[in-house]
Amino acid sequence: MWQFRRANHRLSHTSFTVRFAIASLVALGGLTLSTTGVWTSLQAQSDNSGNPLSSQSGILSLVLSPNPESTTTSQGLGLATVTSPAIPTQTAATGWKLGNTDGVTNKTVKPGDTIYRFINLYLSGAVNATGLTMQVADLANGGAGSALSLCNSSTVNGTVCGATGLIPGLQLTVDQCSVATGWTAVTTAPGSCGNNTTDIKAVVATTYLKALIATTTDLNVLNPGTFATLTSNSTTADNSTAVARLRFKFTLPLAPTQSIQNANVPTTQTIQNQTSALKFTFNTTQRSAISVSS
Amino acid sequence: MKTRIAKPIKRVIAPILLISCAPLAFSYAATTATASNSADNVSTNQQQVTSAKWGITFAAVNTDFTGSTGTFTSGGNPVVRTIPFVMTNVTTVDLAKWTMRTTTSNIGPNRDYQIKICTAAYTGVVCGGTETILQAASNTDVSNSNSVEAALPAGPTTYQGLIVVTKTNGATTGATSVTLRATVTNAIASTDLGAAATVSN
Numbered sequence: 018m019w020q021f022r023r024a025n026h027r028l029s030h031t032s033f034t035v036r037f038a039i040a041s042l043v044a045l046g047g048l049t050l051s052t053t054g055v056w057t058s059l060q061a062q063s064d065n066s067g068n069p070l071s072s073q074s075g076i077l078s079l080v081l082s083p084n085p086e087s088t089t090t091s092q093g094l095g096l097a098t099v100t101s102p103a104i105p106t107q108t109a110a111t112g113w114k115l116g117n118t119d120g121v122t123n124k125t126v127k128p129g130d131t132i133y134r135f136i137n138l139y140l141s142g143a144v145n146a147t148g149l150t151m152q153v154a155d156l157a158n159g160g161a162g163s164a165l166s167l168c169n170s171s172t173v174n175g176t177v178c179g180a181t182g183l184i185p186g187l188q189l190t191v192d193q194c195s196v197a198t199g200w201t202a203v204t205t206a207p208g209s210c211g212n213n214t215t216d217i218k219a220v221v222a223t224t225y226l227k228a229l230i231a232t233t234t235d236l237n238v239l240n241p242g243t244f245a246t247l248t249s250n251s252t253t254a255d256n257s258t259a260v261a262r263l264r265f266k267f268t269l270p271l272a273p274t275q276s277i278q279n280a281n282v283p284t285t286q287t288i289q290n291q292t293s294a295l296k297f298t299f300n301t302t303q304r305s306a307i308s309v310s311s
Numbered sequence: 312m313k314t315r316i317a318k319p320i321k322r323v324i325a326p327i328l329l330i331s332c333a334p335l336a337f338s339y340a341a342t343t344a345t346a347s348n349s350a351d352n353v354s355t356n357q358q359q360v361t362s363a364k365w366g367i368t369f370a371a372v373n374t375d376f377t378g379s380t381g382t383f384t385s386g387g388n389p390v391v392r393t394i395p396f397v398m399t400n401v402t403t404v405d406l407a408k409w410t411m412r413t414t415t416s417n418i419g420p421n422r423d424y425q426i427k428i429c430t431a432a433y434t435g436v437v438c439g440g441t442e443t444i445l446q447a448a449s450n451t452d453v454s455n456s457n458s459v460e461a462a463l464p465a466g467p468t469t470y471q472g473l474i475v476v477t478k479t480n481g482a483t484t485g486a487t488s489v490t491l492r493a494t495v496t497n498a499i500a501s502t503d504l505g506a507a508a509t510v511s512n
Contacts (some may be wrong), residue, residue, distance in 0.1 A: 279371075
């Protein structure tokens with residue numbers, strides 16, 4: 018009895034499902050016929066094929082240039098060639114090293130020396146950007162860096178830095194010129210910018226290079242808003258169109274006494290004869306997406 | 312709905328419903344632009360920084376110079392003997408001063424010595440270039456005597472040196488030996504290097 022009821026229930030359930038499926042197919046067929054039927058009517062059409070709406074995705078491109086771009090003597094951050102936008106190629110094959118503090122031939126930095134360099138950053142594409150960060154790497158010695166970038170006033174490193182304070186390491190300060198005229202008198206330290214007070218915005222406070230290596234430094238922190246909006250301008254390359262006009266101040270602090278007899282210059286645990294190859298990388302981000310009606 | 316038809320329907324419909332009701336979880340990373348002075352890691356494009364080194368030597372690195380006149384003849388005064396040397400300046404920045412340490416023997420009232428360097432070669436005791444007198448003629452023996460010397464003449468990193476020993480009187484024939492050591496010190500209070508510079512280039 019129980020088996021009969023169960024079989025009967027299964028039969029009726031199956032029967033309902035089959036009927037429902039058939040009914041659905043019939044209904045769907047009718048709907049299809051009704052939508053694909055031939056209806057005779059007048060039609061008019063209009064389109065913009067004669068004047069199609071043109072759209073083009075923008076290009077976000079950041080260019081690093083020495084400042085000024087127009088002379089072959091400005092050395093920026095060591096970059097030898099800038100090709101886009103149309104910034105003159107620097108031809109000064111010599112003198113890329115930081116220094117020249119003692120004339121043409123000596124390009125080394127001694128404790129106490131300070132050297133200024135100037136660069137401009139441009140957005141050469143059509144897309145505006147926001148924010149600016151900087152990364153510094155010392156690629157010397159196979160990427161291991163040198164005492165100039167590994168040591169500071171408090172570092173104790175037996176193989177490189179030696180005793181505390183023996184090798185102070187290189188210091189860096191970065192300032193932004195916030196006026197369109199940019200940095201002027203760049204061959205006379207420390208250069209000039211607008212009123213030389215409020216027009217100069219500190220973006221990296223004086224710090225040892227060691228603190229900047231292998232980290233990302235937000236240049237928008239010390240003076241918030243300085244690089245909030247970076248406006249693209251790919252047609253010209255000068256101070257007025259640069260999105261960042263930066264002054265780099267390199268200082269090798271005074272070092273503890275090192276007395277050298279008979280030219281026996283040490284090779285380790287010394288500030289002497291150290292070489293760094295500094296790579297500066299700047300990043301910016303495309304501006305926020307916008308919704309416009311035009 | 313436990314039928315052979317219902318199961319496939321549920322299997323198809325359910326995932327569609329789940330997806331259609333799920334919140335949009337995709338995001339697009341913002342585009343960034345990068346500029347670098349060495350995007351290709353080409354060393355010539357990087358900012359090269361080399362710190363200075365300093366030092367002077369009269370002989371090989373880390374070696375005092377010692378020279379001797381050999382014995383003198385007893386007569387024929389004055390008798391002049393010379394001790395040549397080569398002085399090398401490895402300092403890569405301007406040098407304001409440096410220290411020479413001198414030790415001599417057999418110098419006295421009847422015999423003096425003089426130490427000088429030349430930017431070119433000596434012919435006899437005559438300098439072919441610019442000459443600097445490091446030690447004026449003296450007839451006093453010294454032992455580890457330090458003297459502060461002025462900046463070296465610009466130009467070469469190698470100078471020709473000459474110690475001139477002159478027996479002016481007497482019959483003493485013993486040789487005169489001279490030992491020299493050069494020291495360059497960078498001290499905060501009083502450095503031998505040129506003044507710290509601030510430049511923009």
